[in-house]
Amino acid sequence: MRIIPKKVERIKFGLLSPEMIRKLAEVKIVTADTYDEDGYPIEGGLMDPRLGVVDPGLRCKTCGSRVGDCPGHFGRIELARPVIHVGYAKLINKILRSTCRECGRVLLPEEKIEEFREELKRARRIGKSDEPIVEELFKQARASKSCPHCGAEQKEIKFEKPTTFIEVVEGRQHRLSPIEVRERLERITDEDAEVMGFDVSVARPEWMVLTVLLVPPVTVRPSITLESGERSEDDLTHKLVDIIRINQRLEENMEAGAPQLIIEDLWELLQYHVTTYFNNEVAGVPPARHRSGRPLKTLAQRLKGKEGRFRSNLSGKRVNYSARTVISPDPNLSINEVGVPEIIARELTIPEIVTPMNIERLKKLVRNGPAKYPGANYVERPDGARLSLARVRDIDELLEKIEPGWKVHRHLIDGDIVLFNRQPSLHRMSIMAHEVKVLPYKTFRLNLCVCPPYNADFDGDEMNLHAIQSQEARAEARVLMRVQEQILSPRFGGPIIGGIHDHISGAYLLTLPGVRFTKEDAFHLLYASGIKKPLPEPEIVENGKEYYTGKQIFSLLLPEDLSLRYKAKVCRKCEVCREEECEYDAYVVIENGRLKCGIMDEKSFGAFAGVLLDRIVKDYGTDAAREFLDRVTKLVINFITWRGFSTGIDDEDLPEEAKERIAEILDDAERNVFELIRAYNDKILEQLPGRTLEETLEMRIMEVLSEARDKTGAIANEYLEREERRRRHENSARIMAVSGARGSLLNLTQMAACVGQQSVRGERIKRGYSGRTLPHFKVGDISARAKGFVRSSYKQGLSPLEFFFHNMGGREGLVDTAVRTSQSGYMQRRLINALQDLKVEYDHTVRDTRGVIVEFQHGEDGSDPSRTDWGKMVNVKNIVEKYARTEAE
């Protein structure tokens, strides 16, 4: 199939003229009935067979095609009286006000009109919108009291939404019927229509008042047959039935010479039905309802909004060859892999072209068919015809026919490349290419290191998987989208994929000074982790027994010539760094692939922070980095499982002494607050620059209280650490916080020592009753506890009042997140819409699809941020060190 590329030069929008509608329509619809007693469609009804076919097997009475081929044909309803098209009512109003009620000319002198005509021409030539010019014309013309052309006096026209126009003649209100409106619009000359923005070749003003209604083909409004054999019509059909009914009654009454009042009522009703047929959500019009009371979904509703045709069916289509299920973790998979349940692997297929090399293998798959796992679901003949293997009776006959050139749609097998996605897809790492690993059970499985880029966890998250169908797409996905190629984030030039939670605490515990293994244990651990490397000389020999340190074991994962120094996350930021001599072992030194000193923690290979991992990706490539992460995952998880790790409420236990000191600090703080309040009352409080005295007081109080909370935190941490050292009793919660695995010291403080000040909108809590937060306090009490300072720790438990304040602060947090996500989501939608087809060209310019340049050098320096050193172009220190080392050797 050859595709001839065509360029859409322009799209022209216009109105349908009555003549056009009559030409377009195959059928004049005259009766409101759809089917007769036998269930056959009635000729001249809304289901007229000439409007197209929806029932399989039948042929269209107009074009003779079958279901899929007949596009459907339009019909028409001749309206007994014209009606206003709601969508144009506003424009009609503007035109009526700007044109003469007698001669139909624009209410401006000839020269003025000419001026506008010129301006419009100019705007069109440079591709500018003509809207502001036409608006200006309406504005000026509306002001005229009499016609400059025929001299007729102009009357005020009122527009009553949605479709009524009222003219005020000598103080009396006269309702303009659509007939009158249409007559006035008809009087407008083509030249005048043009200055009002019309292209008269496709849109005359009077066409905005309908005399004939176009009836969409049945294919647009198919009826569905329920199980009971009952037919259920589309909402549009229902609406059209209403229109025809009223139209008929109106016509009959007119012919019978019914009183004007009745005719006008029916006319009004017809206007209502036509209005709601176009848009059932017009302000001021009660929506037309279904028998069940549900508002009908008419034309505008089909297109509008998130569930409308554009956003739901055109911008976002559903696709084949995709699967979705719950995700769960599996540290035994590589970061590049995804575990696919067998039932899904049997459903998703990949087309493989039969060649002499693979014919035997593919025939075996075809023989297995759709039910037996590695099998196939379809075969495709060279002419493109698809045969479903589920329906083939004689498989041997089919196998005989298969030869090179055929295609076999075989099941997913291990090693296939697929795309894996988690919504919301906020950045490019939200869709990455994985290699399939077919596994039992029913969840997708993934390595924990890829949770950060997807922002996934396992509390019920679901993810989507797409089986790639073409060889080119597969190659492209493999090269550009594979997980290992995405380790470095283009956002900050560091790894976004890396260890989390147990990886970090595991590595921390493994590389702690003093951790040692007997040869046996070391082999156990390494074997379980699949590391096949010879052990180095044992570092410790004690009583004739050999021991390996945790650092030695970890070193086995490092590239042999890697040398690196950096400060770990556990670093205390001492004034003078003692480097290798660090008492906390926070200075990491790696020399020739051996971890000499320092603890592995979040700064080593954590997602968003891993310096060591960063070095490995950038110096040794993505393959090495993938291998490193896979091995670290296994080793560290095996180690932490073997060693044991758990946390409980006793991790927040503090000795009596610590509790006393904390209470003392808090008492002091509360006293200080009272001091401040007294100073304020005595008017001796020193005012801060640019603040009122009240603001100063508030700021000082906040300062005192937050300082107090920090101090209690420091004390808590001090005791937790001291206990840990003294009793060699590990405090898991503290380990997690310090190593960066999970939680922070602030979290620990709040649990063990003091929750601290609660805030709403960044201020101490002040809402509630007038002058006080709760009736438990005196009016004007601004002490710490009256304004939401929570003295207790989570472990102690909060007093009822504290709990209440805490709840207020917590609720604000929840509301904020809810608001933020929706706002940032909308912003992202608009940004993506605006930037979607910008592209960095090979010459580093950024251009859109028209070739218009946006940037002459991408990012002004032409750099790819993911290849930079955390956003900096070069890391001079690293280069110097590397050079110094090679020099020394």
Added chain:
Amino acid sequence: MCKGVVDVRRVVDISKHELVPKHEVMSEEEAKELLERLNITKGQLPKILKSDPMVQKIKAKPGDIIKITRKSPTAGTTIYYRVVVNE
């Protein structure tokens, strides 16, 4: 008392302002060379209004290409080109 409107441009040399980058009109040959290098027509360059104060200051005419040398946080200095347009 202040009477009448003073055109700031007559009092202050805006090109001397710290935040105004250097604007230069490119010569015919330079412009041609630039368009050839980028393989584009003038219409594909970013635009600048002829009413822009700096355009008026350096007396550039519609169709002229202006070379703007800016300070850049990523690259030190960076060069941008804009074509003068009528509206």
